[in-house]
Amino acid sequence: MDALGKLGINGLFLLSQIINFLILFGALSVFLWKPLMQSLDKRRQMLEKEKKDAATLAEERANIAAEQARILEQARGEANKITATAREQAQAVAEQAAQEMRQKEADVLAAARQTAEEERNRILGEMRGQIAALAVAAAQQIIGETLDEQRQQALVESFFSGIREGRVKVLSEGVEVGPAGVPVTVTSALPLTEEQQATVQRDLAARMGGESEIAFQVDPQVQGFRYSPSGLLNQRSLLRSRICVGCSQIK
Template sequence: MELVTPEIGLVFWTTVSFLVLFFLLAKFAWKPIMSAIDDRERSIEDALLKAEAAKEEMSRLTNENEVLLKQARAERDLILSEAKKIKEQIIADAKEAAHKEGARQIELARVEINNQKAIAMADVKNQVAELSIQVAEKILQNQLQDQQKQDELVSQLLKEVKL
């Protein structure tokens, strides 16, 4: 019975001491500890949320970059193929122009050659004629030095002339 009967003295001291302990701990220990823990938890949560947001932003940016890259690539391909087309066009044009120019030059050259040939031929003909005349002159001079031969020739010529 003694064991289960609360003693007034101990009840009194326990009450007083416990209340003092409670207020001391509540004010100087639990309050700062709990608020520190809460603050830290909140900051950790914030940090996690921020990290998550940053990750999302990052993936969004990556996606955007990829899209941009794809677009750029497509554009580049387009530009390249156009340039190729243009290049081919230019080459074809140039070839054609060169052909034409070449043909024209050849034509001109041929005309010039023909002209020069004609001139040269005319010249040659003149010279030949002159030479022939000189030769003929010389021959005639030689032949006409004796009389007989002159007569012979005149007769010859007269024979040939048909009246």
């Protein structure tokens, strides 16, 4: 203290000031500095948390945007697939409807043709007697003599059915008519009776060496009837030919 006194410093006052400073420093540390540091630390932690939350939020937004883009692309793909499927189904339905319509038209036309053919055959069958009478009259005028009933009947049957003396005069003797089993179409000017059809079947079976499928058609433009194997071909190309009864040439 004496040394401080020599220097003009009051030692007690200086000591009291030091004590006061320490007390003030301690008080400031306890009541001001420590709360301030705690507040700053809390602020720093809050800022770090906000920064972290912002990064997390940005990442979540990016993930949401990517998911939205994926869902949108998937929805577009599904929509395109549904559209393509619907278009294919609509096209298939339209094609099926058109095919059914064409089939119905074909069925109607076939039924109409069948009905017309049956009606024509019926009318020709009803007119058979009149046509026969005209044919006999014409024959009598040509040959200049009167034919008895039996000869008239034989002449008419031979002309319209191609059957003479119980045999079918389709081809001359020695000409091939094809093997058995070849489908055959017989076209006559007038509908053949069941007896005449049986005669044709029997004679052709004998000529062909066996039974064949025979279809009978009517064409008023044919004189007698026409024999036509159905589209088959042998080595002599005879099965493609059509031979008209009463004609000298092969068509």
